[in-house]
Amino acid sequence: MLTYQYTARDPQNGKTVKSSVQADSEAAAAKLISGEGLVPTDIHQGDAGIGSLLSGFGNKVKTKDRVLFSRQLSTLINAGVPLLQSLRSVNQQSTSKPLQVVISGVVGDVEGGSSLGNAMAKYPKVFNQIYLSLISAGESSGTLDKALDRLALQQEKEADLNSKIRGAMIYPLVVLVVMIAVVGFMVVKVLPQVKLLYDGMKGSSLPLITRILLGVSDFTIKYWWVVLIVIGLGAFATTRWARTGPGKEVIDKFKMRGWPIGKLFMKVYMARFARTGSTLVASGVPLLQVLSISGDAVNNIHIQRAIQRAAEKVKGGKSLADSIENDDNFLPLVPNMLRIGEQSGAIEQMMGKVADYYEKEVDTEVANISSIIEPVMMVLLGVVAFIIVAAVLLPIYGLAGSSSLGG
Numbered sequence: 517m518l519t520y521q522y523t524a525r526d527p528q529n530g531k532t533v534k535s536s537v538q539a540d541s542e543a544a545a546a547k548l549i550s551g552e553g554l555v556p557t558d559i560h561q562g563d564a565g566i567g568s569l570l571s572g573f574g575n576k577v578k579t580k581d582r583v584l585f586s587r588q589l590s591t592l593i594n595a596g597v598p599l600l601q602s603l604r605s606v607n608q609q610s611t612s613k614p615l616q617v618v619i620s621g622v623v624g625d626v627e628g629g630s631s632l633g634n635a636m637a638k639y640p641k642v643f644n645q646i647y648l649s650l651i652s653a654g655e656s657s658g659t660l661d662k663a664l665d666r667l668a669l670q671q672e673k674e675a676d677l678n679s680k681i682r683g684a685m686i687y688p689l690v691v692l693v694v695m696i697a698v699v700g701f702m703v704v705k706v707l708p709q710v711k712l713l714y715d716g717m718k719g720s721s722l723p724l725i726t727r728i729l730l731g732v733s734d735f736t737i738k739y740w741w742v743v744l745i746v747i748g749l750g751a752f753a754t755t756r757w758a759r760t761g762p763g764k765e766v767i768d769k770f771k772m773r774g775w776p777i778g779k780l781f782m783k784v785y786m787a788r789f790a791r792t793g794s795t796l797v798a799s800g801v802p803l804l805q806v807l808s809i810s811g812d813a814v815n816n817i818h819i820q821r822a823i824q825r826a827a828e829k830v831k832g833g834k835s836l837a838d839s840i841e842n843d844d845n846f847l848p849l850v851p852n853m854l855r856i857g858e859q860s861g862a863i864e865q866m867m868g869k870v871a872d873y874y875e876k877e878v879d880t881e882v883a884n885i886s887s888i889i890e891p892v893m894m895v896l897l898g899v900v901a902f903i904i905v906a907a908v909l910l911p912i913y914g915l916a917g918s919s920s921l922g923g
Contacts, residue, residue: 520545524554581612590664653799670795723910780881787874794867
């Protein structure tokens, strides 16, 4: 339920009334106000003040909440409960405040005569194009409950894939952060102490590696704000570049071909393409629309363009398998399985099997990457440790040598 602030006129005495009311939509709020014998003159969604600002930091609908919403709504509709009643029931059971706000808006639009798909389309950050297409297809075919069930499964599979990717990347990131922290501590705290010891020795000079690191240390201590600004600007510029066309092309190409992550991401992309396609085809979405939506779902600009090229060939009368065969943006198994599916009239099942296969292969690739990255990171960590230790110990050995010679 949403909170609406309103101004209304009491026709009995002509007085102006200002208050608030909870309703699913502005239209529903107007009905409630009119039911109290008032004539509303202004209705707007209320402001929760500081609470709304604080809640803004956690206003993203989580995947698990969206999956639970889809499953619960599917169950209620399958049991014969009317759509509006089902939506309200699910909203009452939801523990996600952001999702409750969204569902309340959807209920208000549906109550006003909108279709479920059109009502959900107002919230693209919550319901993506795959979701909307399946809902629209389910509504038009009278199989909304099955469409919602497929959506829940598709979202679970996608969340599982994303979790595996994060799992593969977390180890090197943790090692990198620890390495930077250790180097920073040694350069800023330890090396300056070595310099103080050496400053009292006449005719002595620090080794080159120590002088270089001390230069970095002095600059960092004196101009730390410059370092922070440079790091911030660098991160901002890199992020902006990565979101532009040229930047995304480079990064997406590296994901597909770069060592050692190329094989992992290619299998992730094939799994996404096949899983999305299987879900959409099963719901009766036309093939060209399936390709368009699948291209967006893959989230790689090169594969998306390859799918667009394939769609043009399909328009011209070629089969989907022939359209993507010999394309380097697809692994060979995909067109081979699609051809079997097209010839047997079971393309939905074949795409599902392709998705299952590559989702299992992702587990293997994650294990392979871990076995490769661990020794590489250990060697890198060893090299950095050697440089730091050399920068600290060489001056100390120099002091010891000078003392023995002086004796």
